[in-house]
Structures are given as structure tokens and as C-alpha cells.
Amino acid sequence: xxxxxxxxxxxxxxxxxxxxxxxxxxxxxxxxxxxxxxxxxxxxxxxxxxxxxxxxxxxxxxxxxxxxxxxxxxxxxxxxxxxxxxxxxxxxxxxxxxxxxxxxxxxxxxxxxxxxxxxxxxxxxxxxxxxxxxxxxxxxxxxxxxxxxxxxxxxxxxxxxxxxxxxxxxxxxxxxxxxxxxxxxxxxxxxxxxxxxxxxxxxxxxxxxxxxxxxxxxxxxxxxxxxxxxxxxxxxxxxxxxx
Amino acid sequence: xxxxxxxxxxxxxxxxxxxxxxxxxxxxxxxxxxxxxxxxxxxxxxxxxxxxxxxxxxxxxxxxxxxxxxxxxxxxxxxxxxxxxxxxxxxxxxxx
Numbered sequence: 001x002x003x004x005x006x007x008x009x010x011x012x013x014x015x016x017x018x019x020x021x022x023x024x025x026x027x028x029x030x031x032x033x034x035x036x037x038x039x040x041x042x043x044x045x046x047x048x049x050x051x052x053x054x055x056x057x058x059x060x061x062x063x064x065x066x067x068x069x070x071x072x073x074x075x076x077x078x079x080x081x082x083x084x085x086x087x088x089x090x091x092x093x094x095x096x097x098x099x100x101x102x103x104x105x106x107x108x109x110x111x112x113x114x115x116x117x118x119x120x121x122x123x124x125x126x127x128x129x130x131x132x133x134x135x136x137x138x139x140x141x142x143x144x145x146x147x148x149x150x151x152x153x154x155x156x157x158x159x160x161x162x163x164x165x166x167x168x169x170x171x172x173x174x175x176x177x178x179x180x181x182x183x184x185x186x187x188x189x190x191x192x193x194x195x196x197x198x199x200x201x202x203x204x205x206x207x208x209x210x211x212x213x214x215x216x217x218x219x220x221x222x223x224x225x226x227x228x229x230x231x232x233x234x235x236x237x238x239x240x241x242x243x
Numbered sequence: 244x245x246x247x248x249x250x251x252x253x254x255x256x257x258x259x260x261x262x263x264x265x266x267x268x269x270x271x272x273x274x275x276x277x278x279x280x281x282x283x284x285x286x287x288x289x290x291x292x293x294x295x296x297x298x299x300x301x302x303x304x305x306x307x308x309x310x311x312x313x314x315x316x317x318x319x320x321x322x323x324x325x326x327x328x329x330x331x332x333x334x335x336x337x338x339x
Contacts, residue, residue: 003251005300015306022261030265038268042331047296048324062298066321
């Protein structure tokens with residue numbers, strides 16, 4: 001053997017699980033030709049290894065001949081059938097939530113969240129629902145309010161607004177600018193705010209697919225108008241319109 | 244390349260665990276005493292054995308496990324590292 005490399009426990013266990021699954025497949029094939037075969041109910045592996053911590057993760061280096069003082073890891077895998085997995089797995093509804101990597105938090109916060117087992121927004125929301133005081137269990141100053149804003153920002157980034165087209169139209173006999181697209185006004189608690197050439201414009205109606213903006217007859221769109229659409233606190237779109 | 248970015252093939256003296264494990268299970272025919280009218284068969288086994296392991300880690304951190312029963316039976320000044328594997332298996336009839 002050569003090049004002894006350090007490994008993470010979860011990768012090691014993943015590999016062991018895969019090997020156990022393949023073993024079951026091998027035995028199942030063997031059972032076709034032989035009337036009796038084995039079913040593996042349990043596999044336990046004792047591994048002599050040296051743990052090391054690099055400040056972020058714990059890795060293990062397999063003990064080599066002549067090395068003394070290794071720790072012994074015992075990994076025990078029981079047997080579970082596909083049916084049992086299906087019966088005991090709670091499916092999450094809707095879209096998968098952003099991982100903490102998508103939240104845009106600083107490295108220290110991300111590491112601290114990972115350290116306390118938070119890997120996704122789902123995990124964070126579960127902690128908040130149970131009123132867990134993050135400051136009490138972590139070293140950094142974590143605040144649910146700040147995190148909630150980052151979560152909303154990450155979710156908005158996943159459904160960013162897209163403008164497909166703009167056209168002039170009329171509403172109740174008055175000229176209006178119709179903006180069509182996707183994911184435009186998606187926050188029912190935040191009515192969009194539109195500024196046309198540095199002047200606040202009235203939004204007549206809004207929805208995910210459209211925005212209808214009243215055009216002031218006294219100051220119509222000119223050759224190179226600038227329109228700023230603030231759809232919600234995390235989505236601001238600036239467009240130049242040529243009338 | 245750091246210690247955890249190394250990648251190499253599994254040592255040829257080692258078998259992937261899914262090939263090694265079935266070899267550790269006894270493959271015995273039923274014991275039949277026709278005179279006494281008795282048939283005995285192995286219905287399960289619990290095997291614990293020392294193994295040598297080859298743990299290969301690729302550049303993505305993915306682990307491949309190879310194992311073998313102790314390769315050499317000579318007393319040497321530096322002994323190999325013996326890990327241990329335990330298998331609990333039950334014998335069952337194949338589906339019809």
C-alpha cells in the first residue's frame with residue numbers, strides 16, 4: 001500500500017453502506033442459483049485510525065504498520081429494507097430550501113452553523129420553531145432576524161425577476177406602462193415601488209407576471225427614460241425605456 | 244497535493260468489501276443422516292475476523308474500501324495493523 005490519505009467519517013460510512021448494498025446484491029444473485037443463501041443483517045467494522053482536527057473538520061488517518069496509539073472506531077450498520085425506508089421517511093413538501101452556503105453569511109457564521117448541525121434553511125427554521133437560543137449554543141453572535149433576511153434574499157435569488165417585455169397601454173382611459181415578465185411582484189406584503197425619471201409613479205396593479213404603471217400625462221416618457229422598479233427589498237430592477 | 248487529496252487505485256492484494264464479505268460466509272451443504280432421518284443446515288452465522296484495510300480517498304473525498312484477511316503469517320518486528328470486521332448473516336430461502 002502507499003499514499004495513506006485522511007478521510008472524513010461520513011465519507012467512510014457512505015462507502016461502507018455502498019459496499020454493504022453491493023454485498024446484498026451479490027448474495028441476491030447467488031440465491032438465484034442456490035436454493036439457500038445468506039442475508040446480511042449486520043456489519044460492524046473496527047478501524048484503527050488517528051483523528052485530526054484542522055479547525056473546521058475532523059478527519060481520520062488509517063493507522064499504518066508500526067504506528068502505535070491509534071484510536072479504534074467501531075462502525076456498526078444494521079439492515080433496513082427499502083419498504084422500511086419508505087415507511088419511515090418524511091417527505092418534505094415543496095421546493096428544497098436553500099443551503100446555508102447560499103445565505104451569504106460570513107465564513108465564521110457558516111462554520112458555526114455547521115458545527116451545531118445546521119446545513120439548510122429547514123434546519124434553521126426548525127431550531128427557531130423550538131425557540132433554541134443560538135447565542136447560547138454557538139460562539140458567534142447569531143440573530144434569527146438577520147438570518148431570516150438572508151434567507152429571504154437567498155430565496156429571492158432563486159426566483160429572480162425577469163422582464164420579458166414592456167409596452168404602452170391604457171387603463172381607465174389613462175396611459176400606462178405595462179411591464180410583463182416572471183417573478184415580478186411576489187411578496188404580497190410589499191407593494192412595488194416605481195420611480196420614473198426620479199419621480200414616484202403610481203402602480204395601478206401588480207402580480208408575478210405583470211406590473212401596470214400609471215404614466216403621468218404631464219410628464220410623459222421621453223427619448224431615454226429611466227425606470228427603477230423596487231419589487232421587494234431584495235429585487236430592484238433598473239431599466240431604460242425609449243419611447 | 245495534501246494528505247486528503249490523494250487518489251490511487253485499490254491495492255491489488257485487497258478486495259472490495261462487497262467481494263470480501265460473501266467469501267467470509269460459510270458455504271456448506273446440508274448435513275443429512277438418512278438412517279436417523281435427520282437433516283441439519285446452517286441457519287445463520289456470526290463471523291468476527293481481523294482484516295487489513297486499504298482506504299483509498301479520491302480528490303473529491305470519496306472513500307473506497309478494500310479489505311483482506313491477514314496477508315502474512317510470519318512473526319515480524321513490525322506487525323501489520325489488524326482492523327476487525329463482524330458479520331451477522333442469516334440463511335434464508337430464495338424467493339420462489
